[in-house]
Amino acid sequence: MTKDQLLAYIKDNNITKIKFAFADIDGALRGKTISVQKFLDGLQDGYGFCDVVFGWDVNDAAYDNVKITGWHSGYPDKDCRIDLTTKRNIPWQDNIPFFLADFSKADGNDLAACPRSLLKRIVKQCNDMGYHAEFAQEFEWFNFLETPHSLEQKEYKHLQPLTPGMFGYSILRTSQQNAFYNDLFDLLTQFDIPIEGLHTETGPGVYEAAIVHDETLRAADKAVLFKTAVKEIASKHGITATFMAKWNADLPGCSGHVHQSLWDKDKKNNLFYNAADEHNMSDLLKHYLAGQLYCLPHLLPMYAPTINSYKRLVEGAWAPTTITWGFDNRTTAIRILNDSEKYTRSEMRIPGSDTNPYLAIAASLASGLYGIKHKLELTMPATKGNGYQDLRNGRLHSNLYNAAIAMQNSEVAKELLGEGFVDHFTNTRIWEHRQHAKAVTDWELKRYFEAI
The missing domain is CATH 3.10.20.70 (Glutamine synthetase, N-terminal domain)
Structure with missing residues (x-):
C-alpha cells in the first residue's frame, strides 16, 4: 500500500x-x-x-x-x-x-539491538548474492483454561489444560473446542497469517500450526505476529496460550522449527535441488548446510534464547542435542527434506517455540550464506538412525550461559551479525542467566529444606 x-x-x-x-x-x-x-x-x-x-x-x-x-x-x-x-x-x-x-x-546506521533491522540487513546480503530465500516457521504451544489472574493466584501450579491426556492429531479434541479451533485458523488467515496446517500434538491441550512459507522478512513478520495473535484469540475464549519451550518436566517440549530454501530471482527454480545428485542435493545446499553446521556453536543463543530453552534440548525429547544433520531424521539438528524440487528444503530443528523468529531466521540464513560465501565442504556424512548418539561433530551447549559466552567470544558471530548486535544480545542472555542463578526454585526447597 x-x-x-x-x-x-x-x-x-x-x-x-x-x-x-x-x-x-x-x-x-x-x-x-x-x-x-x-x-x-x-x-x-x-x-x-x-x-x-x-x-x-x-x-x-x-x-x-x-x-x-x-x-x-x-x-x-x-x-x-x-x-x-x-x-x-x-x-x-x-x-x-x-x-x-x-x-x-x-x-x-540501524539500532544494533533491533531484531527486525538485523534480519533486513541479512536479507539484503542474500538478495545481493543473487538468491531469493523462502522461510516458514512452525510452532507448538500449550493451551490452558486459565487467565493471567488465575495463573498468578495459582502461582503457575496445578493448571487446567484445555483438554486432558495425550492425544496427538486428534479430530475429537479439536471438535470439542470447535469455536476456538476454527477461530484460530480463520482469524489468523484474515490477519494475513495463512495456516498450512493446524492440529493437536501429543500432550494435554497442545496444538501445532505450520505457517505457509513466504519470502524471508514477511515469513519472520508472520511468525512474530502469530504468537501474539494466538494469545489474543485464545484470551477471547477464556484460554491462555504459552509458548514456553518446556513448561512441564514430564511433558514434551514445544518446537519452533525453521524451514528454508533458496530460489533463483524469478522464484521458479529451487536452488537446493539437483536431480542428478545421488541424494537430490545441489552443491549450493551442501555449502549452505555446511555453513549452518559450522556456525551452530557460534550462534546457539539465537535458536535457544532462554534458560528454559535448554530444558527442551535433552535426549529423547524430540529435540536435538548434537551438531548433526540427516535425511528426514527427526533426531538431528538439521533435517533435509528433498523428495521433490518444489518441497526441497532444510529444517532447522533446534529452535523452540520460545524463539524470537527474527533472530532464529537471521541466524539460519546468515550461517547458510556463510557456507556459500566460503564454499564450505559438507564433509560430515548424514546421520543414520539415532542422532543423539552421533558425537562426531560434538554436542550443543547444554545451558544458556555457556552458549552466550561462546557467542560473545566468537569472531564468526561478529562477522555475520555485527559486533554491536553480538555485544548487546549476548549480554542480555548473560543477564538472563544471572537472574536465574539467584532464584531459589521449588526443586531446591523440596530437595534441601528438611534433609540438609
Whole structure:
C-alpha cells in the first residue's frame, strides 16, 4: 500500500486510530495505539520511542550490562519507523489497522539491538548474492483454561489444560473446542497469517500450526505476529496460550522449527535441488548446510534464547542435542527434506517455540550464506538412525550461559551479525542467566529444606 493509497483508505473508512508494534530482543511485541494525525506526522521521520524497550528484559527489569541504552544514557527516544508494506487489519479488534515497525535507518546506521533491522540487513546480503530465500516457521504451544489472574493466584501450579491426556492429531479434541479451533485458523488467515496446517500434538491441550512459507522478512513478520495473535484469540475464549519451550518436566517440549530454501530471482527454480545428485542435493545446499553446521556453536543463543530453552534440548525429547544433520531424521539438528524440487528444503530443528523468529531466521540464513560465501565442504556424512548418539561433530551447549559466552567470544558471530548486535544480545542472555542463578526454585526447597 502506497502512502497515497493509505491516505485514501483512512479517509474512505473513517479510520480514527492506528496500532503499531515492533519486536524487542526477546521477540515480544511492544507498541501503542496512536491517532491518525500522529500516524501521518511520523510517516516521514518516524516516531520517537523510548529505547528502554531494548534496555529491559521480558519482565521490564532494566539491564545493567548493556551499552546501547541504560541509566548511563538517560533512556532517550530513538526513531522507530513503520513499514507500510506490513499493513493488515486485526479482525478480532474491530478491524483496527495494524503495522509492524523497526529501528532501521535509510543510511544503514540501524539500532544494533533491533531484531527486525538485523534480519533486513541479512536479507539484503542474500538478495545481493543473487538468491531469493523462502522461510516458514512452525510452532507448538500449550493451551490452558486459565487467565493471567488465575495463573498468578495459582502461582503457575496445578493448571487446567484445555483438554486432558495425550492425544496427538486428534479430530475429537479439536471438535470439542470447535469455536476456538476454527477461530484460530480463520482469524489468523484474515490477519494475513495463512495456516498450512493446524492440529493437536501429543500432550494435554497442545496444538501445532505450520505457517505457509513466504519470502524471508514477511515469513519472520508472520511468525512474530502469530504468537501474539494466538494469545489474543485464545484470551477471547477464556484460554491462555504459552509458548514456553518446556513448561512441564514430564511433558514434551514445544518446537519452533525453521524451514528454508533458496530460489533463483524469478522464484521458479529451487536452488537446493539437483536431480542428478545421488541424494537430490545441489552443491549450493551442501555449502549452505555446511555453513549452518559450522556456525551452530557460534550462534546457539539465537535458536535457544532462554534458560528454559535448554530444558527442551535433552535426549529423547524430540529435540536435538548434537551438531548433526540427516535425511528426514527427526533426531538431528538439521533435517533435509528433498523428495521433490518444489518441497526441497532444510529444517532447522533446534529452535523452540520460545524463539524470537527474527533472530532464529537471521541466524539460519546468515550461517547458510556463510557456507556459500566460503564454499564450505559438507564433509560430515548424514546421520543414520539415532542422532543423539552421533558425537562426531560434538554436542550443543547444554545451558544458556555457556552458549552466550561462546557467542560473545566468537569472531564468526561478529562477522555475520555485527559486533554491536553480538555485544548487546549476548549480554542480555548473560543477564538472563544471572537472574536465574539467584532464584531459589521449588526443586531446591523440596530437595534441601528438611534433609540438609
